[in-house]
Amino acid sequence: MSVLDDIAVVGVAETEIGKLPGRSAIQLQAEAAVAAVADAGLAKADIDAVFSFSGYSQAMMLHAARVAEYLGLRPELAVVTDVGGPGTHHAALLNAAAAIDAGMCTAALCAYGENGISIRRAGRGRAPGTLTGGEDFEAPYGQIAMITGYALFAQRHMHLYGTTSEQLGAVAVASRHHASLNDNAHKRHPITLADHQASPMISSPLRRLDCSLISDAGGAFVVTSVDRARALGRPFARVLGYGAAVTHHIPSQAPDLDSLGGPTAAARAFERAGLRGADADAVYIHDACTFSVVAGVEALGLCGPGEGGPYAASGALGLGSAHPVNLHGGMLSHGHAGGVFHLLDAVRQLRGAAGRRQVEGAEVAVVHGNGGVFSAFSTMVLGREDP
Amino acid sequence: MSPAESGKPRPDLGDAVAAPYWEAARRGELALPRCDACGLVFAYPRRFCPGCWCGERTWQTMGGGGRLWSFTEVHVAFYDDTWAGDVPYVVAVVELDEGPRLLANLIDSDPARLRIGARVRVTFVDRDENLTLPAFKLAP
């Protein structure tokens, strides 16, 4: 028995996504938060804990206290988790589970969001600044954006396994197809492999259409106990298994491709769930770039090591396949804002509330991926539960 | 020093643990710490050996040769115009013959000739009057 067995995700919500000038990051977080609490069938007075992260475009100290204050909440707990990627949200679930188990909260609001586009246009964007530890030895060389780090791994995967740019393009095309089925996605017009191949090189071998979006957006979810979730009378999501693995922070300190933390995190989560990747009806992979999905399907055991490129190109990522990936459109097409939307859409799939992109009868969803540059991996297996 | 150069990220040259690294680079040498307890040669320099947590080390001059572990040609100046005069530039991870991996720029090398596994040699670039950065170029 784990404290994770007794928690439920009962509400999810996201704001509009795209270029939203005039809406601060905390406003977007608050909009998503209020909508998520309503989606849960709960009210302001029910919320007694806040978990959050400010995002990186406008990093803030004590962010959870700011969210609580902005929303007029005076909770016992207001906690920031910053694992990177999906781990940030998974760690909020882990904290909420422990807090519920300890009697410190009964219903936790978890709020995220950034105004990644608009803050930049206001001329206050992140600039290369203070360095700590190992960054002293990388940033002076212009290793200042995540995507260049990902490019190093994509290049090596191509060298070791023969992965091609066209195979990466298949990820971009599949993500955009899913986004075209999602009215709230940032980029909805379909793209072709030719569009991908014609898009400009950003950091070789990654082209513009290999890169995730920058978006203004907020997303939030609400966690409570399974007993309380049942009383709310709607299907909800339970945590079936959770695993994580951290190997490094900056690219030069990473293990080689065959020893990154992805397969380890996934194996830990699946062992705890008593399931495997092939049991997932819907798969969500934190797609900082197209190559993240290639690495992700390998890590989840949906194909063998090094086979992620051909797997993607085979059509296995799309709605209608056995294990469709990123049905909301992913960060490649739906929106970024720290990647909380993968978890939100996994919950929607399990509640049967995903509209045109619904996987009929979805029972198991997996949310997987990393923060940093393949630095901190996190895998969560979620299951549908009826009240 | 141009405004762009001054805006680029700089290491903390006053960091006592790392200072020998940057002082060696000023002299045109690539030096790394070797753990006095377990013998691990490690990069980047830090307070404790990442292998065994021993706090004592001896600085060792590297041979300067290695192989290209991976690379990327960066075509975009991110965030602002700080790197606009540099693009396209090559960021590489090099595995030194002594074992550790370093990230650095690959310079004076035809991008079309870059291959993972290719032999490279260290070289040095003066960024300003106080800072010299190790870099690499393809071995002839």
Ligand SMILES: [Zn+2]
């Ligand atoms: Zn040692």
